[in-house]
Each structure stands twice: as structure tokens, then as C-alpha cells.
Amino acid sequence: MSRHFRTQSQPHLRLIIVLSLLLVGGLTCTTFYAVSTPRASIELLPTGTAQAAQAVQAAPAAVQSAKLGPETRVVPENRKQAAREPTLVPDYTLPTITNGLVPVLTKIPTQQKVVFLTIDDGATQLPQDLALLQANGIKASLFLAKTFIAGNPEYFSPFVAAGSRVEDHTISHDLKFLAGSYAQQKAEICGMADYALEHYGRRPVFFRPPGGPYSAVTRKAAADCGMKAIIDWEAKANAGGMDYQQGNALRPGEIVLMHFRPEFANDLQAFVTAQKAAGLKVVLLEDYLQVH
Numbered sequence: 536m537s538r539h540f541r542t543q544s545q546p547h548l549r550l551i552i553v554l555s556l557l558l559v560g561g562l563t564c565t566t567f568y569a570v571s572t573p574r575a576s577i578e579l580l581p582t583g584t585a586q587a588a589q590a591v592q593a594a595p596a597a598v599q600s601a602k603l604g605p606e607t608r609v610v611p612e613n614r615k616q617a618a619r620e621p622t623l624v625p626d627y628t629l630p631t632i633t634n635g636l637v638p639v640l641t642k643i644p645t646q647q648k649v650v651f652l653t654i655d656d657g658a659t660q661l662p663q664d665l666a667l668l669q670a671n672g673i674k675a676s677l678f679l680a681k682t683f684i685a686g687n688p689e690y691f692s693p694f695v696a697a698g699s700r701v702e703d704h705t706i707s708h709d710l711k712f713l714a715g716s717y718a719q720q721k722a723e724i725c726g727m728a729d730y731a732l733e734h735y736g737r738r739p740v741f742f743r744p745p746g747g748p749y750s751a752v753t754r755k756a757a758a759d760c761g762m763k764a765i766i767d768w769e770a771k772a773n774a775g776g777m778d779y780q781q782g783n784a785l786r787p788g789e790i791v792l793m794h795f796r797p798e799f800a801n802d803l804q805a806f807v808t809a810q811k812a813a814g815l816k817v818v819l820l821e822d823y824l825q826v827h
């Protein structure tokens with residue numbers, strides 16, 4: 536396409552813009568027509584919506600308001616991108632609570648090209664951490680403990696607003712948690728669930744014990760606090776590198792552990808590098824398991 540639609544250089548231009556989305560054979564095709572007078576030529580702009588949007592933005596405001604009727608919609612590039620991707624239909628369903636015990640997941644048994652990021656504790660709250668996640672298009676499950684975040688729980692509110700979820704990692708993060716009685720474990724789990732609900736408007740559905748170990752007592756206490764699963768991991772982003780319990784690369788369905796630590800940026804970069812090398816898409820665990 537050698538000719539471009541430039542309203543700034545043609546002040547008398549009248550235009551009618553019709554943007555239509557055609558789904559043909561599973562592919563989304565966008566056609567953008569510009570009808571102009573006095574030449575009354577019809578130009579088919581490139582299908583790149585960014586260029587189409589630029590052309591619309593370049594039009595004087597009066598022209599836009601006069602000619603962009605309700606039938607005309609400009610789809611932002613990010614929505615176009617989403618529309619091109621096939622809808623992901625998870626092939627795994629979270630097991631139900633059985634005999635009063637929540638299921639335990641360390642990895643999602645799927646061959647779909649997905650990976651899940653979990654970020655724990657909340658002790659180090661750096662100003663750029665959320666921006667780093669967003670720059671990589673990542674939403675994560677945040678297993679927070681009250682003892683680490685009580686001084687500044689508001690730090691995590693923008694994470695939640697951006698789509699990440701706060702999950703349950705106990706009140707006190709006592710590494711002797713597992714030795715506690717049912718009542719003690721339940722108090723730790725339910726207490727953090729209440730705290731998260733109070734500060735972030737949603738009650739957690741997943742629990743991660745401090746350090747990871749659990750017992751049947753833990754599974755029962757978690758269930759009795761309303762948890763749907765204990766979520767552990769088989770891979771870590773740690774000290775600027777990746778640690779794998781199995782193999783030397785991320786696998787489909789991998790649940791990755793990270794922490795809010797001073798080395799957040801390096802850990803996230805290690806994760807993103809491994810995720811891209813493995814050809815996996817980062818999906819929010821709660822979305823994939825369809826829990827809310």
C-alpha cells in the first residue's frame with residue numbers, strides 16, 4: 536500500500552470509517568475502509584490496527600466526533616492481539632475436597648503450554664516490582680504472610696488491581712508450623728484468610744505452608760478455613776537463576792516459586808527467560824483452575 540490516509544494534509548477531507556471484525560476460519564481479519572471526497576477514492580489500509588488507529592487519532596476531533604458513529608469501533612491493538620489467540624480451555628480440573636482434606640498440587644498435570652508464577656512472603660517491597668510484572672504481562676498468585684506485610688499491606692493493593700491474587704501463607708510464617716496442633720494450624724490459616732479479605736476484598740482459596748511441608752492435619756485445617764488446595768512447587772526462581780526439582784527446564788504446567796526479595800528483578804528475569812525458552816505462556820493459577 537503506497538498511499539496513506541492523512542487527514543492532516545487534507546483539511547477538506549470527509550471520511551466514513553467502518554471497522555469490521557470478520558472471523559473467517561478461526562482467523563480474525565480486520566478491514567479498514569476510508570472513503571474520502573472530493574476524490575471519492577476508497578483506500579484499504581493495511582490490516583495493522585495500530586496504523587488504522589493512528590489514522591483515526593490523526594483526524595481532527597470534529598471529524599472524529601462527526602464521522603465516528605456508534606457503528607464504528609476501533610479495537611485497541613492489545614485486544615486485537617487477544618482476539619487472535621485461541622481461547623485456552625484448561626484440560627485439568629481441580630480435585631474436590633475428599634474426606635475433609637484439600638488436594639495438594641506441586642505442578643498442574645497438563646501438556647498445555649502454560650506455566651504459573653507464585654510469589655511468596657512479601658517481606659521486601661520494592662517500588663518497581665509491580666511494573667516489572669506488568670512489563671512482562673504477568674499476573675501471579677501472591678502467597679503472603681501477615682507478619683511480613685502488616686506494616687504496609689497497601690503495597691500489594693495495586694498488584695491485586697492489576698490482576699494478581701493474594702493467597703494464604705499463614706499469619707506468622709512459623710517454620711515450625713507443621714508441628715502445631717490442628718487448632719494452631721487452623722488459627723494460622725484462617726487468620727491470614729481473614730486478614731487478606733479485610734485488606735484486599737477477597738478471601739484466599741489457596742494455601743501454602745511456610746517452607747512447603749504439610750500433613751493431613753494441615754490439609755484438614757486448610758479445608759476447614761475454606762481453602763480449595765495446598766499449592767507447592769517443583770521449580771524456583773532464586774538468586775537470579777532457576778532451580779528445578781526435575782530436569783533442567785520448565786515443563787508445561789509448572790508451578791514456580793519466587794519471593795518478594797531484594798533480587799526480585801533478577802529472579803523475575805530468570806523466570807521470564809526460562810518461560811520463553813520453554814515456549815510457555817504465563818497464566819494465573821486461579822484462572823486456569825477456575826477458582827475465584
Ligand SMILES: [Zn+2]
Nearest residue numbers: 655656745746
Ligand atoms: Zn514463605
